[in-house]
Amino acid sequence: MTEERPADPADPADRADGTGSPSEVPRAAPGTSGHYGEDLFEPAHPREAERIDDAAVVYDPVTTGRLRALGAGPGQRCLEIGAGTGTVARWLLTEGGAAEVVAVDRDTSALAGLAASLDPGPAPPSGAAARLRVALADVTDPASLDSALGSDRFDLVHARFVLMHLPERRRVLAGLAARLAPGGLLLLGDAVDPAAGAASGGSTPSDPNPAPDSDPAAPSAYRRTMDAMWRALRATIGTDIGPVTRYPRFLHEEGLVGVGAELYCPPLVPGGPLAEFWRATWQRMRPALEERGGVDPTTVDEALAVLAAPATPSSPGPAELGPGMLLAWGRRP
Numbered sequence: 001m002t003e004e005r006p007a008d009p010a011d012p013a014d015r016a017d018g019t020g021s022p023s024e025v026p027r028a029a030p031g032t033s034g035h036y037g038e039d040l041f042e043p044a045h046p047r048e049a050e051r052i053d054d055a056a057v058v059y060d061p062v063t064t065g066r067l068r069a070l071g072a073g074p075g076q077r078c079l080e081i082g083a084g085t086g087t088v089a090r091w092l093l094t095e096g097g098a099a100e101v102v103a104v105d106r107d108t109s110a111l112a113g114l115a116a117s118l119d120p121g122p123a124p125p126s127g128a129a130a131r132l133r134v135a136l137a138d139v140t141d142p143a144s145l146d147s148a149l150g151s152d153r154f155d156l157v158h159a160r161f162v163l164m165h166l167p168e169r170r171r172v173l174a175g176l177a178a179r180l181a182p183g184g185l186l187l188l189g190d191a192v193d194p195a196a197g198a199a200s201g202g203s204t205p206s207d208p209n210p211a212p213d214s215d216p217a218a219p220s221a222y223r224r225t226m227d228a229m230w231r232a233l234r235a236t237i238g239t240d241i242g243p244v245t246r247y248p249r250f251l252h253e254e255g256l257v258g259v260g261a262e263l264y265c266p267p268l269v270p271g272g273p274l275a276e277f278w279r280a281t282w283q284r285m286r287p288a289l290e291e292r293g294g295v296d297p298t299t300v301d302e303a304l305a306v307l308a309a310p311a312t313p314s315s316p317g318p319a320e321l322g323p324g325m326l327l328a329w330g331r332r333p
């Protein structure tokens with residue numbers, strides 16, 4: 001089953017013509033044949049783990065709180081998809097009481113030290129490391145996943161901030177649902193941005209570069225940069241947060257029961273971990289942000305400054321609703 005998304009002629013991502021500076025923009029643009037971890041956000045970047053952890057520290061309590069509320073963890077076989085630096089896998093093993101966690105990623109370098117950090121010597125090992133298996137696999141490739149997991153089924157399958165980056169997300173979601181043992185829980189977390197394109201009533205992305213002072217209600221530099229980021233991500237690697245609010249429906253379509261969803265939008269605190277996450281994200285993808293997102297460098301500089309730690313306690317900081325995370329879940333009958 002594939003996800004339908006009609007082209008939107010008002011969206012530059014649908015009009016990308018590939019005429020940017022070839023030395024500056026990721027090679028996969030235009031179109032959506034680029035890949036997370038290859039064309040953007042390479043795991044070898046010295047600060048990539050730190051960038052992922054900045055988001056994890058904000059969202060982990062929400063994710064783990066929901067896992068607890070749904071009874072996930074104790075004695076269970078768990079599959080963590082796109083495990084990143086392994087913060088959720090760690091929680092499942094140390095606090096969640098999981099019997100086993102298989103942490104899958106298309107690049108497992110950020111998970112290399114996880115097992116050792118779970119059972120550091122010389123204290124008697126807790127056994128958490130022995131319950132962890134790290135598996136290299138591309139979740140978009142069924143053969144790759146089959147080779148890593150065989151025919152294993154799990155009591156919990158969790159993927160956070162992964163499917164949104166995969167154009168094949170609807171098919172991947174079906175594959176994850178099929179990995180559930182009877183009674184097993186699928187929990188998905190992905191980004192939503194309630195204020196995206198707010199200046200135009202939420203129907204179209206904001207104009208990234210409105211004429212100065214032409215409209216007192218013009219979107220802020222932060223808003224224009226964030227909207228540009230979504231456009232650039234989509235044009236470069238196929239990221240799309242549009243379908244995220246439809247995840248509950250997709251879970252129903254996969255025959256799951258007890259489907260539920262919740263939304264969490266954390267505050268944007270200048271200099272805080274989430275603000276640092278967005279700053280690092282914009283800095284890392286800046287060429288694509290400007291070329292594919294269509295935002296000018298001055299606006300990006302202004303937006304970066306707004307999210308930076310305030311120079312003085314009276315610095316204004318952002319007056320914005322930031323993106324949040326939608327959690328959606330369902331259970332195999």
Ligand SMILES: C[S@@+](CC[C@H](N)C(=O)[O-])C[C@H]1O[C@@H](n2cnc3c(N)ncnc32)[C@H](O)[C@@H]1O
Pocket residue numbers: 036037052055056081082083084085087104105106107137138139140159160161162165166
């Ligand atoms: C934004 S990070 C999120 C990491 C982690 N889930 C978290 O929330 O902290 C996305 C993760 O998904 C992984 N990933 C991206 N595409 C993937 C694919 N096709 N197969 C497996 N993992 C993938 C990336 O390598 C990265 O670790």
